[in-house]
Amino acid sequence: MKKIILTLLIIGQILMAAQIDSIEVKGIRIPLIFEKDTRLPLVNTQIVFTDSGSITDTKIAGLARFSAKILNEGTKKLSSNGFADKLESRAIHISAHAGTETFVIESGSLNDEFSNSMKFLGELLKDPNYSEEALSKVKTMTVGELSKKENDFDYVASNELKKLLFPNTTLAQPSAGTPKSVESIKLDNVEEFIKNHLVLSRAIVVIGGDVNIEEVKKQLQKVLTILPKGTSAKVPHFDTNKKAELSILKRETQQAYVYFGSAYNMRVNDEDYYKARVATFILGTGGFGSRLMEEIRVKRGLAYSAYARVHVSKSSSYLSGYLQTKLESMQEAKETVSAVIDNFVKEGVTQEELDQTKKFLLGSEPLRVETMSQRLNRTFMDYYKGFPLNHSQIELQKIKKLKLKDLNTFIKSHKEILKQSFAIVTK
Numbered sequence: 001m002k003k004i005i006l007t008l009l010i011i012g013q014i015l016m017a018a019q020i021d022s023i024e025v026k027g028i029r030i031p032l033i034f035e036k037d038t039r040l041p042l043v044n045t046q047i048v049f050t051d052s053g054s055i056t057d058t059k060i061a062g063l064a065r066f067s068a069k070i071l072n073e074g075t076k077k078l079s080s081n082g083f084a085d086k087l088e089s090r091a092i093h094i095s096a097h098a099g100t101e102t103f104v105i106e107s108g109s110l111n112d113e114f115s116n117s118m119k120f121l122g123e124l125l126k127d128p129n130y131s132e133e134a135l136s137k138v139k140t141m142t143v144g145e146l147s148k149k150e151n152d153f154d155y156v157a158s159n160e161l162k163k164l165l166f167p168n169t170t171l172a173q174p175s176a177g178t179p180k181s182v183e184s185i186k187l188d189n190v191e192e193f194i195k196n197h198l199v200l201s202r203a204i205v206v207i208g209g210d211v212n213i214e215e216v217k218k219q220l221q222k223v224l225t226i227l228p229k230g231t232s233a234k235v236p237h238f239d240t241n242k243k244a245e246l247s248i249l250k251r252e253t254q255q256a257y258v259y260f261g262s263a264y265n266m267r268v269n270d271e272d273y274y275k276a277r278v279a280t281f282i283l284g285t286g287g288f289g290s291r292l293m294e295e296i297r298v299k300r301g302l303a304y305s306a307y308a309r310v311h312v313s314k315s316s317s318y319l320s321g322y323l324q325t326k327l328e329s330m331q332e333a334k335e336t337v338s339a340v341i342d343n344f345v346k347e348g349v350t351q352e353e354l355d356q357t358k359k360f361l362l363g364s365e366p367l368r369v370e371t372m373s374q375r376l377n378r379t380f381m382d383y384y385k386g387f388p389l390n391h392s393q394i395e396l397q398k399i400k401k402l403k404l405k406d407l408n409t410f411i412k413s414h415k416e417i418l419k420q421s422f423a424i425v426t427k
Contacts, residue, residue: 043209062177199230284308348408
């Protein structure tokens, strides 16, 4: 018990190093998440744009990620190689990537080069490489990557599951797009995307390292002034299909890829999320010892591994899992998954399972906040979801005090996970 308390105190001291401030640009107050860390002479900066990821690909699948790749082609004046050489000479890294709900531009450098990193970032935002050469290069690379993934049956099954869970929505399409959708992208599409989404009204700055916060504000002011005000937008939420669907795809494969999922009724800022975290750890996130692993691998030898996770974000909330098994074991594996989940909801968990999960989650917590990037990401996610700065500490205390009766009541209330959809790739 003393070790757990000491661990929580250490975590509290670490997390309190992060702070939330703001920068005002063109009359818009932009949130600033900052942590000073002098252990290494490094600075990492992220400008996160909300409601700007693949969730916005309503007309062309893959446009958000494609636009990020265009930004990674440097400036139009210097082109990809020229801009990269300029950064490399000062050991500066600048890159862009798009997630489901956010679009991120990231910069990393030595603290002595922080002002130069912001200068180059400004040049990139002023003069992106909107050229036919860059467009053709990114198209060729992306189509090549997507073509290879046609034989990645984990990728194929995962995408098929999303189609079952979120039919006729942007979540049902591959976030990287398809060869056909990528080929259809024009420079005008990229320019319009960046113009509408990389705006002050959607920006959140996340920065940490060996740098003074006043210097951070001074340098970021110059960069952010380049961006238009734009308009903010609320991330759309898509309800998960509540029907149990089945899709079997035939491919030339030596084993079956079984992906499954269901609705999971929970809001992104739900105070009971800590219970879902404990419950799904016992069901399928905890590796050896989890219900799925115990039944599917240990008792039946149907697969090397089997996992289940809960995904809760602003745009969706669902449970998903996967395993690979022999072709002849496909039906048994599918039935076992359904049986394990059915028993889990009806019977709940044991005191021993709860105690072991508490020990792991509380004991391993320092490993999840040992680096600056981990701490900044956690603070960002708490802020993004609408939680207070110390939410992670509060959640740990709730896990520590969680009673078996309350957890089982929570588990039994989520009967929606009994309606599992399956996407299976087999021969």
